[in-house]
Amino acid sequence: MTDEHTLGKSFTLNDGNSIPLVGLGTSRILPNETISVITTAIDIGYRHFDTSEFYKNTTQLGDGLRQVLLSGKVNRDELFITAKLAPCYEAFGDIETSLKEFLTLLQLEYVDLCLLHFPIQFKKGATKCNNDPKFGEYINGFCDHVQLWKEMEDVVEKGLAMSIGVSNFNQQQIKNIIQTCKIPPAVLQTECHAYLQVKDLVKFCQHEGIFITAFAPFGSPGLSKFEPCYKECDILSDEVVLDLVRKYGRTSAQILLRYLIQRGIGVIPKSSDAVRLTENINIFDFSLTDDDMEMMTKLDKNGRIFSFPFFKEHPQYPYCEEIN
Ligand code: NAP
Numbered sequence: 001m002t003d004e005h006t007l008g009k010s011f012t013l014n015d016g017n018s019i020p021l022v023g024l025g026t027s028r029i030l031p032n033e034t035i036s037v038i039t040t041a042i043d044i045g046y047r048h049f050d051t052s053e054f055y056k057n058t059t060q061l062g063d064g065l066r067q068v069l070l071s072g073k074v075n076r077d078e079l080f081i082t083a084k085l086a087p088c089y090e091a092f093g094d095i096e097t098s099l100k101e102f103l104t105l106l107q108l109e110y111v112d113l114c115l116l117h118f119p120i121q122f123k124k125g126a127t128k129c130n131n132d133p134k135f136g137e138y139i140n141g142f143c144d145h146v147q148l149w150k151e152m153e154d155v156v157e158k159g160l161a162m163s164i165g166v167s168n169f170n171q172q173q174i175k176n177i178i179q180t181c182k183i184p185p186a187v188l189q190t191e192c193h194a195y196l197q198v199k200d201l202v203k204f205c206q207h208e209g210i211f212i213t214a215f216a217p218f219g220s221p222g223l224s225k226f227e228p229c230y231k232e233c234d235i236l237s238d239e240v241v242l243d244l245v246r247k248y249g250r251t252s253a254q255i256l257l258r259y260l261i262q263r264g265i266g267v268i269p270k271s272s273d274a275v276r277l278t279e280n281i282n283i284f285d286f287s288l289t290d291d292d293m294e295m296m297t298k299l300d301k302n303g304r305i306f307s308f309p310f311f312k313e314h315p316q317y318p319y320c321e322e323i324n
Contacts, residue, residue: 014209015186020266024271025268036064037064048079051082053117054084054117058106065108081111083113095152111160114161115189116145116152116166119145164183168308169190171200178208188201188211192265193260193303194219195299214267219235229310232305235256248288253276253279
């Protein structure tokens, strides 16, 4: 567990690069609000932005980033941009092409972190948008993660990504990469919040020097309106969290984020609202006591929201042990 009194605002990854502990999740930021959310977030102090080929706002995100860079408010080297690539190809060799296409949309020359979004291989062109009925179209065969990882290492050597990692991979899938890689994964982005604490996975990754970034840190309120196959959970109004809200004079969101960063985990909450954006980044001036951390630990109930039901039949579906 990170010592709360020495907790900084960023973490040094196993490759020496530095990642801000709080980033802005950009899924479900609507295209027509994206530029204004990005500029507002920059003004508030966000420097880390999480993006994906799946989110329908990459073009606008690129315009927003271009705008803030041209304004001189920030330099490129002050930003930390994460790009999640869908393994979406018919032949090997497509990682570099996919990343270059993504960089063109983002109007950037490199990303700070490139992640494989899923351990599953999709049909080419099938996955650019998660509301698309073709979203679940994957290749029902074995995806060679070791070969794929070599391509990830190549994009680092070519200067297209500073760090590389994975998302939604399970422990065994990460082990398979570690056993043969030249560059170990720097980051695992995975669902993690008070109701899904993935303690074994966190312990394994921290032991291997892999930084965890938690997605859906609030349990993704409002998700089912966008994606009816999911059921979000209401962690923000959990009684234990509300007790801590009263004790610390902080909001539920701040308690939930603080809990994660005190476990040494980064967070990428999404918000399109200036007040909530401000709330979500102001979590470095208080700390939860060991007893309160312990109370939060007890909230764990294996409450996975993002179970990706459309991939369940795939041989490399990462959460088989959780299917009932
Ligand atoms: P989340 O961050 O847990 O929740 C976002 C929701 O919480 C939004 O509806 C937002 O509404 C609301 N919210 C934000 N701040 C709040 C606050 N202070 N108080 C109350 N409500 C607040 O869930 P998420 O968006 O699903 O996940 C976060 C990010 O993780 C995504 O944006 C994406 O970048 C990433 N992600 C990755 C994967 C993956 O497969 N790797 C999967 C899912 C998500 P407002 O906008 O109205 O504030």
